[in-house]
Amino acid sequence: MTAVGDRLLPGASVARVGDFARRFSLTRGALAANAWFVYLFFYAPIALLVVFSFSADRNVGRWGGFTLGWYDDFIGNTSIQNAIWVSLRVALLSTVISVVLGTLAAFAIERFRFRGRQAFDALLYLPIIIPDVTMAVMMLLFFSEFFDLLNLLFGADLRKGFASITVSHIAFNISFVSVVVRARLAGMDRRLEEAAMDLYASRWKAFRHVTLPQIAPGVAGGALLALTLSLDDVVVTQFASGPGATTLPVYVFGLIRRGVTPLINSVSVVMLVASVGLVLLSLFVQRSRGGGAVGPPGAVAAGRSRRRS
Amino acid sequence: MTSPVPAVGIAGITKRFGDVTAVDGIDLEIGDGEFFALLGPSGCGKTTTLRMIAGLDFPTMGSLKIFGEEVGTLPPNKRPVNTVFQAYALFPHMNVADNVSFGLKMQKVERAERDRRVAEAVGLVQLGGMEGRRPNQLSGGQQQRVALARALVNRPKVLLLDEPLGALDLKLRQEMQLELKALQREVGITFVFVTHDQEEALTMSDRIAVMHEGRLLQVGTPEDIYQRPANRFVADFIGRTNLLEGTVASESEVVLSNGMRVQAASEHDFGTKVAVSLRPEQAFLYRRGDSPAGWPSIDGVLREVTYVGNALVHSVAVDWISIEVRTPYRSTEVPPQVGDEVSVCWEPGGVTVVAD
Numbered sequence: 001m002t003a004v005g006d007r008l009l010p011g012a013s014v015a016r017v018g019d020f021a022r023r024f025s026l027t028r029g030a031l032a033a034n035a036w037f038v039y040l041f042f043y044a045p046i047a048l049l050v051v052f053s054f055s056a057d058r059n060v061g062r063w064g065g066f067t068l069g070w071y072d073d074f075i076g077n078t079s080i081q082n083a084i085w086v087s088l089r090v091a092l093l094s095t096v097i098s099v100v101l102g103t104l105a106a107f108a109i110e111r112f113r114f115r116g117r118q119a120f121d122a123l124l125y126l127p128i129i130i131p132d133v134t135m136a137v138m139m140l141l142f143f144s145e146f147f148d149l150l151n152l153l154f155g156a157d158l159r160k161g162f163a164s165i166t167v168s169h170i171a172f173n174i175s176f177v178s179v180v181v182r183a184r185l186a187g188m189d190r191r192l193e194e195a196a197m198d199l200y201a202s203r204w205k206a207f208r209h210v211t212l213p214q215i216a217p218g219v220a221g222g223a224l225l226a227l228t229l230s231l232d233d234v235v236v237t238q239f240a241s242g243p244g245a246t247t248l249p250v251y252v253f254g255l256i257r258r259g260v261t262p263l264i265n266s267v268s269v270v271m272l273v274a275s276v277g278l279v280l281l282s283l284f285v286q287r288s289r290g291g292g293a294v295g296p297p298g299a300v301a302a303g304r305s306r307r308r309s
Numbered sequence: 310m311t312s313p314v315p316a317v318g319i320a321g322i323t324k325r326f327g328d329v330t331a332v333d334g335i336d337l338e339i340g341d342g343e344f345f346a347l348l349g350p351s352g353c354g355k356t357t358t359l360r361m362i363a364g365l366d367f368p369t370m371g372s373l374k375i376f377g378e379e380v381g382t383l384p385p386n387k388r389p390v391n392t393v394f395q396a397y398a399l400f401p402h403m404n405v406a407d408n409v410s411f412g413l414k415m416q417k418v419e420r421a422e423r424d425r426r427v428a429e430a431v432g433l434v435q436l437g438g439m440e441g442r443r444p445n446q447l448s449g450g451q452q453q454r455v456a457l458a459r460a461l462v463n464r465p466k467v468l469l470l471d472e473p474l475g476a477l478d479l480k481l482r483q484e485m486q487l488e489l490k491a492l493q494r495e496v497g498i499t500f501v502f503v504t505h506d507q508e509e510a511l512t513m514s515d516r517i518a519v520m521h522e523g524r525l526l527q528v529g530t531p532e533d534i535y536q537r538p539a540n541r542f543v544a545d546f547i548g549r550t551n552l553l554e555g556t557v558a559s560e561s562e563v564v565l566s567n568g569m570r571v572q573a574a575s576e577h578d579f580g581t582k583v584a585v586s587l588r589p590e591q592a593f594l595y596r597r598g599d600s601p602a603g604w605p606s607i608d609g610v611l612r613e614v615t616y617v618g619n620a621l622v623h624s625v626a627v628d629w630i631s632i633e634v635r636t637p638y639r640s641t642e643v644p645p646q647v648g649d650e651v652s653v654c655w656e657p658g659g660v661t662v663v664a665d
Binding site: 189191192194198199205210 | 363364365384385386390391392394395396398399400401402411412415416459460463
């Protein structure tokens with residue numbers, strides 16, 4: 001192969017090819033260095049976090065020998081466990097509800113023409129776009145006013161807590177689920193539904209037997225995304241939670257204010273492992289069901305930027 | 310035993326999408342057991358008409374009856390019709406057997422009965438042994454058969470087919486044309502199919518409805534439509550034809566635009582602008598002066614001869630247009646050469662007069 005190539009190339013251009021190869025290897029080297037730098041930038045903090053979660057010293061960032069003591073503390077700490085329990089319940093409940101509502105919203109926008117459709121479409125994207133803090137303040141105001149009103153009208157004693165956290169998580173998760181599901185729906189042949197209805201299926205049965213299996217990868221991806229977002233959320237939860245209930249991220253946030261110990265590291269490592277596990281599962285489900293290209297990568301990116309904002 | 314009630318009765322059906330009128334007040338009766346074609350160029354409203362019969366679109370106004378029963382506002386799942394969709398719309402997540410049994414499942418037909426009918430339908434379209442395959446593991450022709458079986462297994466009163474052969478290549482399409490016709494005879498169900506391919510419509514159907522811009526131009530047998538087109542559009546759309554412009558001079562004579570008088574019967578009023586439609590294969594070519602006595606003829610010069618296998622296509626330049634003449638190819642004859650002075654003739658009565 002190379003012999004043929006040499007014979008075909010005149011002498012002058014062989015020199016230029018060599019020149020090019022040298023420059024090419026330089027570029028390659030620079031690119032590789034850049035890649036390593038980016039990896040370092042991304043993963044060094046995580047590595048430090050993991051390493052120091054095993055440090056025996058009370059001060060974060062000073063190595064005092066290997067210990068599993070902080071994990072032991074973590075296991076023995078009931079308030080952390082309560083927070084985890086709340087986190088999981090909120091995540092599961094808000095995911096289930098937002099998957100149902102988000103899928104229906106996606107279906108409505110994609111399949112039906114109705115008055116206010118475009119406005120609805122734009123509003124649905126709002127929670128993805130607006131800053132977390134804005135969303136959080138809106139939630140705080142809403143729950144305060146709403147609960148005050150109910151307490152006044154019915155003499156009830158409603159306070160912010162588990163329910164308000166769940167509702168606020170549903171509020172932002174619906175958007176993410178519907179974005180992912182919509183991408184999948186848009187790629188589906190509408191005639192499949194018509195064929196189902198032509199074959200004596202009601203609209204519901206056509207959705208259940210034909211549409212849903214077709215968009216299942218999108219729905220599953222949306223669900224995992226919602227679960228991750230809910231487990232990770234600090235800002236909105238902080239504003240929507242009350243003395244009754246806190247989620248794990250909010251609890252950790254509180255720990256920092258009281259003084260940092262490597263306990264936080266161990267808690268963070270557990271959260272990290274759980275989140276990464278979910279994201280990997282999400283990608284795996286998407287890919288294995290052949291839904292790779294549509295929506296999810298963009299949606300995952302959107303989720304990230306949301307957390308950063 | 311065919312029913313005297315029409316299988317499909319359409320009266321004054323109009324369909325508007327916003328400002329666009331897709332179907333403009335058509336009346337149509339399709340008989341029990343007929344193989345009926347809705348033919349027209351794309352955008353003529355033929356597919357919309359079919360979708361209204363299926364229940365996938367609802368008419369803006371008018372009446373739609375299936376075997377005498379008004380169905381115009383019923384959803385598709387409440388109508389005794391099934392559809393073979395363009396590009397088939399098979400369910401990709403189900404295998405052949407599940408695709409075919411879908412309609413029966415939705416109608417809650419019992420398991421044993423369902424299995425029996427699915428096996429029967431799969432056999433009918435010669436797909437035995439393919440039951441476990443997914444649609445993406447089948448060829449275009451096989452997918453087409455699955456789509457047919459999926460519709461026929463429900464024993465619809467009317468089967469609707471939307472460009473059923475459009476996705477197949479020419480050879481397969483011609484095979485399937487004959488097969489579909491045989492299948493229709495076997496099951497005895499009314500078939501209504503939509504096509505833009507006039508040859509397909511002529512080959513397969515008992516009757517054809519030609520549509521254009523949402524209106525019905527002519528309904529008739531393939532022979533009616535081909536030999537006696539109702540107007541210029543139909544004459545031009547169905548097969549090839551030469552349209553010689555002129556005006557009606559009397560009930561048996563047309564004056565062509567070059568002043569020549571042609572014997573042609575028409576029912577149009579004196580002075581109406583018309584065209585004389587002369588089919589290429591009904592025209593004959595003679596050397597100038599050799600034309601048979603009593604046959605109408607037009608003189609011209611032979612400009613081009615194209616050999617198309619079984620025939621020769623001649624292009625004859627007459628002073629104001631060029632006329633296409635198609636003659637069977639016989640190797641023993643010496644055909645007229647390009648540049649020869651010739652006459653284009655036809656048997657008396659071999660032309661049709663069409664107005665706009």
